Amino acid sequence: MGGSAMLTYLLFLGAWIALSTARHFNRSGLITLEEAWIPAQFFDLVNTTPVPGNPPEGVSDAQFLSDFVDVHNQRLKTMDAVGISYMVLSFASPGPQGFSDPVQAQQVAVEGNNALAAVIANDTFRFGGLASLSMHNATEAAIELRRAVTELGLLGAILNDYQQSGADNSTLLFYDSTEYDPFWQMVQELDVPVYLHPRTPVSSLIKLEWSGARSFLIGAAWQFAAGTSEHALSLCINGVFDRFPNVTVILGHMGEHIPSDLFRIDQQLGLEAVPMKKTIAEYYQTNIVQTTSAVFSEPLLDFHISQIGADRILFSIDYPWQSLEVGANFMHGVKLDAKTKAAISTNNAIDVLRLNR
Numbered sequence: 001m002g003g004s005a006m007l008t009y010l011l012f013l014g015a016w017i018a019l020s021t022a023r024h025f026n027r028s029g030l031i032t033l034e035e036a037w038i039p040a041q042f043f044d045l046v047n048t049t050p051v052p053g054n055p056p057e058g059v060s061d062a063q064f065l066s067d068f069v070d071v072h073n074q075r076l077k078t079m080d081a082v083g084i085s086y087m088v089l090s091f092a093s094p095g096p097q098g099f100s101d102p103v104q105a106q107q108v109a110v111e112g113n114n115a116l117a118a119v120i121a122n123d124t125f126r127f128g129g130l131a132s133l134s135m136h137n138a139t140e141a142a143i144e145l146r147r148a149v150t151e152l153g154l155l156g157a158i159l160n161d162y163q164q165s166g167a168d169n170s171t172l173l174f175y176d177s178t179e180y181d182p183f184w185q186m187v188q189e190l191d192v193p194v195y196l197h198p199r200t201p202v203s204s205l206i207k208l209e210w211s212g213a214r215s216f217l218i219g220a221a222w223q224f225a226a227g228t229s230e231h232a233l234s235l236c237i238n239g240v241f242d243r244f245p246n247v248t249v250i251l252g253h254m255g256e257h258i259p260s261d262l263f264r265i266d267q268q269l270g271l272e273a274v275p276m277k278k279t280i281a282e283y284y285q286t287n288i289v290q291t292t293s294a295v296f297s298e299p300l301l302d303f304h305i306s307q308i309g310a311d312r313i314l315f316s317i318d319y320p321w322q323s324l325e326v327g328a329n330f331m332h333g334v335k336l337d338a339k340t341k342a343a344i345s346t347n348n349a350i351d352v353l354r355l356n357r
């Protein structure tokens, strides 16, 4: 074999190896990535917390509960019926963030990740997963994330707002301090996204802030967005994205309201000596993307496109709290040009989740 023939052969071999090891997934329809699941062995444990909330209209409580555990039956059947080609699953909130005992939180995370990898192992063409992590110790979180990504094939992490800790569950750990740098360093190194997802408040906060009729505001009506947007903004103002410029954080529920208020947030933060290098609007172009989960309103989608751009928005549903049919039909029906629609419904997720590598 001559030199150039040999080179061609090696290039061909390299391309073949790259192709044969690339992730193989169904890209023909919608991709959706804020979709809950509960490992059967943890169902009783996590079901004692205020989750799971209310089922979608027309779904019985019994069906709702079984939807959390199911993957290959009603979930997949409905995905086929409504054109969802690939779904990314994650352990329902609060997951490990709901355990103040570091040992128990770590056990829930590790066993949850093993169970998630196992349940989707025979159908990675249709399902991916995000890792749950105990956030009591940043180094331990980094090590488990690496294991989940490199050994289990998961696509990134989901963190359910702050990690509760302390004997009375009242110490709240936010991931904005330099103590969490080993975690963010690993996120950047692995080049995977982190989904920052809501959680319900610890009981001491409920007593202080959300009692009486205000308790109706706990959860999806308001408190989820208030808590998660505070945490996301705290990552910005404490310079996490300045220290780790390649990190991508995904927010659900149309950015937990942040794009609706960028004018006022940046105007006020600009008047103060905030230890961050960019504006929140700028971090939204470099480090933050958001999904449509549970917000199926076309005027709102148009507004958010106008504020942050269609390339920062990914379709998602929030099953089983939301109906797969309603969510998918919303996306199929939006009046956007074909390229923008394909970006939001499928292609942006392929980029953010690095599905092409």
Ligand SMILES: *[C@@H]1O[C@H](CO)[C@@H](O)[C@H](O)[C@H]1NC(C)=O
Pocket (backbone or CB within 6 Å): 026, 028, 029, 030, 079, 080, 082, 083, 084, 085, 086, 125, 126
């Ligand atoms: C790919 O996804 C579509 C839904 O968008 C589904 O109808 C089709 O059966 C899937 N293909 C395979 C081979 O699973």
Ligand SMILES: *[C@@H]1O[C@H](CO)[C@@H](O)[C@H](O)[C@H]1NC(C)=O
Pocket (backbone or CB within 6 Å): 072, 073, 122, 123
């Ligand atoms: C994967 O395994 C489950 C049982 O755990 C089964 O119901 C399902 O059909 C299997 N899927 C594939 C694609 O083999």
Ligand SMILES: *[C@@H]1O[C@H](CO)[C@@H](O)[C@H](O)[C@H]1NC(C)=O
Pocket (backbone or CB within 6 Å): 137, 138, 139, 140
């Ligand atoms: C965090 O975990 C690492 C790795 O297991 C360990 O070396 C370190 O001592 C832990 N830090 C704390 C404060 O417990």
Ligand SMILES: *[C@@H]1O[C@H](CO)[C@@H](O)[C@H](O)[C@H]1NC(C)=O
Pocket (backbone or CB within 6 Å): 098, 099, 100, 167, 168, 169, 203
């Ligand atoms: C702390 O939370 C755990 C479960 O998350 C619960 O069993 C325990 O009673 C709580 N402790 C206090 C003092 O609220």
Ligand SMILES: *[C@@H]1O[C@H](CO)[C@@H](O)[C@H](O)[C@H]1NC(C)=O
Pocket (backbone or CB within 6 Å): 188, 189, 246
């Ligand atoms: C960030 O990403 C760019 C582009 O992919 C890459 O060249 C650079 O090395 C990355 N930086 C870090 C610190 O990972």
